[in-house]
Amino acid sequence: MHVDNLPTGSVSAPPQGGPQPAGRQPVVTARRVAKTYGRTRALAGVDLDVRAGEVLGLVGHNGAGKSTLMRVLAGLEACDEGAVAVGGREVPPGDVGPGATAFRTVRMAYQETSLCPHLTVAENIWLSSRHDLPRAGWRRAAAAAVRRRLDEMFPGHAVSPRDRVEDLSLARRQMVEIARASLVDRLDLLILDEPTESLGPDAARSLYDHVRRLAAEGSAVLLISHRIREVLSVADRIAVMRDGAVVAERTATGLSEDEVLTLMGAEVAAPTEPVAPATGSRPQRRVVAELRGAGGHGLHDVSIRVGAGEVVGLAGLAGQGQQEVLERLWRPVRRDTTVEGARAYVPGDRQRSGVLPLWSVAENLVVTAMRGLSRYGVRRRAEERAAVAHWVERLAVRGGADAAMTELSGGNQQKVIVARAFASTADLVLLDDPFRGVDVHTKTGLYALIREEAARGRSVVWYSSENAEMAHCDRVYVLRAGRVVAELTGAEITEERIIAVSFAESGSDPESEGAPR
Known part of the structure; x- marks a missing residue:
């Protein structure tokens, strides 16, 4: 568990070096x-x-x-x-x-939050700022402090100091992480x-x-x-x-x-323009996944279809039902959802659901591909090593196959998780904001990877918090408040069009986890 440092004392004179702008020592x-x-x-x-x-x-x-x-x-x-x-x-x-x-x-807010998931928001604030809070009535003081700071930073955040961190969405955990880091005298x-x-x-x-x-x-x-x-x-x-x-x-x-x-x-x-889907006449795609008027768990009469070899985007403001659609396709247990073939899932919260921290890069990468690489249930180590080497080189994973996952930067961890999905034999790959924390050069390569896999017949359903990325899709469903409000294809798929549809008719649900009001 990490407990942040707390401020005391004063700043001494700066070192005598080159000239510094006035007031900026x-x-x-x-x-x-x-x-x-x-x-x-x-x-x-x-x-x-x-x-x-x-x-x-x-x-x-x-x-x-x-x-x-x-x-x-x-x-x-x-x-x-x-x-x-x-x-x-x-x-x-x-x-x-x-x-x-x-x-x-000096305080730091982490990309992968340092919060204790089993404690409440107020209890986490006490851990990192206990020297600045009274011992008597600390819970009330911590709750008031974090509520005040969240109100300043993120109006309409909908976070209660009594909430357990593990019950918060990824966006709201990040808000608490940032507020926690700034709560010092x-x-x-x-x-x-x-x-x-x-x-x-x-x-x-x-x-x-x-x-x-x-x-x-x-x-x-x-x-x-x-x-x-x-x-x-x-x-x-x-x-x-x-x-x-x-x-x-x-x-x-x-x-x-x-x-x-x-x-x-x-x-x-190098140019980072969208890798355009193939043009020209195409035969009617065979539907491999479909939601038919799906409801419940944040969805309201959602109908979505995914064709073979198609890249389907889920767009709109964060927290409008995109993750619920991915979850429904990942676990199609309701009668309103049909999915053919095997599936692979790249989760949005890599620390909670994606990374196997005690394993190496190679072990994390090949775990979903073992069945396809084995023969009669027996692992073939040479084929596994070849698959790992291919993906490590293709995505330029810094540290190599033998590195521990905990030694990698967040972006390189994300590369491994994406590679793990595409290294599998899955017919349908589900991507929940897969390029979060990934640099622009790597993103360009991953866009091309998605199009190449689609050309081979693999289907992809992709949610991104960056609407401009949706231009790489064949078809995009824009969601608002758990409903599909637009289906866009071809030249209709632009960032401007997606934003316009997302905010039409009074905008998003105030409970949207990523778009506070």
Whole structure:
């Protein structure tokens, strides 16, 4: 269990280095920081200043070292080489780890939340902020504090301090994680690791409004995200990481998305236009999965059909029934649902339902393919190794087949989970926001992978929180409040059209988990 550091004391004078903008002295400084995990060199001599009153955007490929650097800057892990200074004071190697006094003014919100799932929201707040809360009546004080902060950050969040974390949706858990990280009397640096990957557009806008207020009040915010446009819209400065080092720093004003992608590596500047479905006349597709007026469990008279070799998208604001459709197709136990053949499922919450953390990359990847690779029920190790090598190379999984899953970045973990589904013999692959936390270069390859698998006759049903991704589908169903409100095909499938349909007739259900009101 991780308990965050808490603020005490004052920030000392910054180190005497190069010129700094007035009022923006470094609150945390890294110099020649290196970190190695086994055979993986995660950081290779990082130099970085995070300054008071600024939003610093940190971008880079999956596995570039961003999350490792954040853990070092937050004082959760010691660096193998180099030094970290907080408030101008170099941190001794022994003053690192949960509870380290030197990092009490630094807080971090994790991409994969650090909350205790079996405790309530208020109890989680007590664990991380107990030094700032009264011992008598702590439960009431923790509940009031988190409710107030959630109201500030995410109006209409619909989270109760009495809710158990495990009962919250992924989006609401992320809201609590971010609010928890900011609940301190004094905050010099707030680190946000992919904060909006689980949030809808309204919640993301509310969060970034709060980030701007924090910076205006003098706190520093370090923002990690693969959503380059979002980073550019809120950041004052951009730092680019590649192969474990910061390779460029730029002022965000006037910087374009293409320029950032080029700094991340020339290969990502390749066109990322949708891989268009094949055109021309086609025979009528055989229906392999169908919902016929499905109801119950968040659905209201939903009718959806999936043809052989077809990529079907589920679009709309987050939490409008998309996951319920995927769940119904995954477990077709009702008479209103019919599914032919085997199925594979890529869950949206990889930590709870996707990753097998005690297993290696190879074991995670091949577990669903064993039956297809075996002969007469006997495993064929050579075929398994060949399949693992193929997918590790095809998706460029950093760390390789023998790496432990816990050593991988979130994006590389997601690659393994996606590969596991497509390595199986499933006729129907169900994808719940599969590219959450995946860099733009990898996304382009995965889009092509989906189209290639569809061309071979495999069917895909795909929900994405990014409506622009739906352009890679043959057909898209837009859901609102558990109902299908539009079926789009061909040229109709545009981000603008999906958004217009999603907000038509007064918008989404206020209980939508990703679009708070």
